[in-house]
Amino acid sequence: MFGKILIANRGEIALRIIRAARSLDIATVCVFSEADANAPWLELADETVCIGKGPSADSYLRIDRIISAAEMTDAEAIHPGYGFLAENSHFAEVCRDCEIEFIGPSPEAMDLLGDKINCKRLARKAGTPVFPGTDGEIEDLDEAIEIAEEIGYPVIVKATAGGGGKGMRVATDVASLRKAVTAAQQEAIASFGNGAVYLEKFLESARHIEVQVLGDKHGNAIHLYNRDCTSQRRHQKLIEEGPAPGVDPEVRDRVCNSAAELIRKANYSGAATVEFLMNKKQEFFMLEVNTRVQVEHPVTEMITGVDIVKESIRVAAGEPLSWSQDEVKINGHAIECRLNAEDPSKNFMPQPGLIEIWQPAGGPGVRVESHVRPGYRIPPNYDSMIGKLIVHGRDRNEAIVRMRCALSEMKVGPIATTIPLHLQLLNQQPFIEADFDINWVERLLEE
Numbered sequence: 001m002f003g004k005i006l007i008a009n010r011g012e013i014a015l016r017i018i019r020a021a022r023s024l025d026i027a028t029v030c031v032f033s034e035a036d037a038n039a040p041w042l043e044l045a046d047e048t049v050c051i052g053k054g055p056s057a058d059s060y061l062r063i064d065r066i067i068s069a070a071e072m073t074d075a076e077a078i079h080p081g082y083g084f085l086a087e088n089s090h091f092a093e094v095c096r097d098c099e100i101e102f103i104g105p106s107p108e109a110m111d112l113l114g115d116k117i118n119c120k121r122l123a124r125k126a127g128t129p130v131f132p133g134t135d136g137e138i139e140d141l142d143e144a145i146e147i148a149e150e151i152g153y154p155v156i157v158k159a160t161a162g163g164g165g166k167g168m169r170v171a172t173d174v175a176s177l178r179k180a181v182t183a184a185q186q187e188a189i190a191s192f193g194n195g196a197v198y199l200e201k202f203l204e205s206a207r208h209i210e211v212q213v214l215g216d217k218h219g220n221a222i223h224l225y226n227r228d229c230t231s232q233r234r235h236q237k238l239i240e241e242g243p244a245p246g247v248d249p250e251v252r253d254r255v256c257n258s259a260a261e262l263i264r265k266a267n268y269s270g271a272a273t274v275e276f277l278m279n280k281k282q283e284f285f286m287l288e289v290n291t292r293v294q295v296e297h298p299v300t301e302m303i304t305g306v307d308i309v310k311e312s313i314r315v316a317a318g319e320p321l322s323w324s325q326d327e328v329k330i331n332g333h334a335i336e337c338r339l340n341a342e343d344p345s346k347n348f349m350p351q352p353g354l355i356e357i358w359q360p361a362g363g364p365g366v367r368v369e370s371h372v373r374p375g376y377r378i379p380p381n382y383d384s385m386i387g388k389l390i391v392h393g394r395d396r397n398e399a400i401v402r403m404r405c406a407l408s409e410m411k412v413g414p415i416a417t418t419i420p421l422h423l424q425l426l427n428q429q430p431f432i433e434a435d436f437d438i439n440w441v442e443r444l445l446e447e
């Protein structure tokens with residue numbers, strides 16, 4: 001096992017990784033920006049290294065400075081967390097060249113699964129359900145039009161190198177498809193320097209369901225069942241829960257096993273998430289694979305008992321997965337609400353500034369993952385998530401009631417947060433019945 005690892009991240013995930021490392025008796029080095037100089041999580045790190053100014057481009061995205069910090073402190077491995085450099089295969093490669101273990105997949109596995117066309121091809125071989133559409137990049141517009149006629153409109157044109165919803169266009173007929181292809185190509189060149197686009201069936205009124213998977217360097221891959229992340233605003237998840245309600249166990253197991261098979265075929269080691277859309281007929285179609293730990297991983301930890309972050313460190317050190325597929329069982333139901341310092345009544349405007357009041361919820365089945373405390377000043381440089389509230393119950397109803405109680409117990413001020421919005425969402429019929437789709441929150445907010 002490693003003696004010391006460096007954490008190339010900040011906020012709640014930095015804290016989460018410190019805790020996992022400590023549970024394995026591993027010392028930690030935290031890099032930080034000037035904007036995070038007095039941050040609470042740094043107190044729990046064994047060593048800290050300032051790597052630059054507040055803007056991420058000057059600190060958390062500086063590969064050279066992060067590597068120097070690791071070399072200076074003799075850290076044997078780097079955990080990238082999520083965001084920043086977590087899905088940057090160049091960074092993973094630089095780590096390898098410098099003989100520092102990257103806690104995550106190899107750059108090859110990351111590139112393979114991060115490229116949407118190659119990922120889709122491998123998914124077909126693994127039996128993972130994918131959207132009907134073009135087999136690869138659109139090279140001939142007439143061919144794309146033929147395929148669109150075959151699968152039926154609406155269709156969506158997407159960038160191979162896509163991310164953050166960029167380079168995507170929906171088309172409802174031939175004329176709009178012609179425009180969509182050109183527009184998506186231009187946006188893809190501007191955003192990713194790669195204009196390759198492909199086409200797939202567009203699913204209206206779908207739910208977002210994803211499968212948590214884990215692989216090791218010995219060819220083992222397992223799934224930890226699924227999560228539903230249908231409650232989103234502008235493609236940003238707000239509430240996540242697991243197991244996904246309303247999915248028949250046979251369907252669930254087939255899709256989850258196929259996700260594990262996909263990462264096994266990619267020689268993947270570490271934690272990953274295979275994301276799908278599901279329609280009312282419980283048909284699944286893969287969206288993409290996230291090659292890192294996700295914000296919502298605690299939902300799965302609560303229902304399976306697997307410590308996903310700890311496991312990802314263990315496998316990076318070359319140990320085999322400590323869980324077999326048969327040992328992973330679902331126990332009850334878990335829900336997570338993302339606590340963002342945003343004002344829902346002001347179009348979700350971020351609320352940086354001083355937190356004077358921070359009184360977390362507690363009690364049985366309640367978990368708070370947060371890096372803030374009274375007196376903490378939220379810097380304006382980073383995303384607005386100040387914590388996550390996760391509850392566990394013996395079934396979905398108990399979890400919903402627990403979440404309502406926990407949300408109303410939390411006191412945060414004077415900055416505005418998404419807590420009142422969560423309380424509102426948890427009382428809506430579509431949520432209570434899990435009869436919703438990925439646009440339900442936005443429809444509600446427009447009312």
Ligand code: ADP
Pocket residue numbers: 131156162163164165166200201202203204206208235277287288438
């Ligand atoms: P990105 O990598 O840019 O986030 P994704 O492939 O994950 O792109 O898609 C982002 C979002 O776009 C999805 O969460 C979903 O809401 C929507 N979307 C993508 N593909 C489809 C599709 N075929 N049908 C319906 N919605 C889709």
